[in-house]
Amino acid sequence: MSPVLYGLRVHADPNVVRVTPDISDYRKVTIQFDFxxxxxxxxxxxxxxxxxxxxxxxxxxxxxxxxxxRDGDFVLI
Structure with a gap:
C-alpha cells in the first residue's frame, strides 16, 4: 500500500520521514529519514x-x- 499525506500541520517530533519533490521532474520525490x-x-x-x-x-x-x-523511483500518482 502506498503512503498518502493527510492533514498537514506543524510537527515537533524530531524523527520523521522527509518527502522532497524533485525540481527537475515534478512527478518524482526523494524519501529520506530526517529531523x-x-x-x-x-x-x-x-x-x-x-x-x-x-x-x-x-x-x-x-x-x-x-x-x-515505480521503476526505481518514488513518484507522485
Missing part, C-alpha cells in the same frame, strides 16, 4: 502512523497525493 526543523519551515502529515514531513512551501502541492515506488 523536523523547529523553525516552522516543516509541515507534517501522517501515513499509517509514520510522521511525514515536507517543506511548508511545497506542502499544498503534495497534500492528498499518493507516493508510489
Amino acid at each position: 523536523a526543523l523547529a523553525d516552522g519551515r516543516d509541515w507534517i502529515g501522517q501515513s499509517q502512523g509514520i510522521p511525514i514531513v515536507v517543506d511548508r512551501e511545497v506542502a499544498p502541492e503534495l497534500q492528498g497525493r499518493t507516493i508510489d515506488f
Whole structure:
C-alpha cells in the first residue's frame, strides 16, 4: 500500500520521514529519514502512523497525493 499525506500541520517530533519533490521532474520525490526543523519551515502529515514531513512551501502541492515506488523511483500518482 502506498503512503498518502493527510492533514498537514506543524510537527515537533524530531524523527520523521522527509518527502522532497524533485525540481527537475515534478512527478518524482526523494524519501529520506530526517529531523523536523523547529523553525516552522516543516509541515507534517501522517501515513499509517509514520510522521511525514515536507517543506511548508511545497506542502499544498503534495497534500492528498499518493507516493508510489515505480521503476526505481518514488513518484507522485
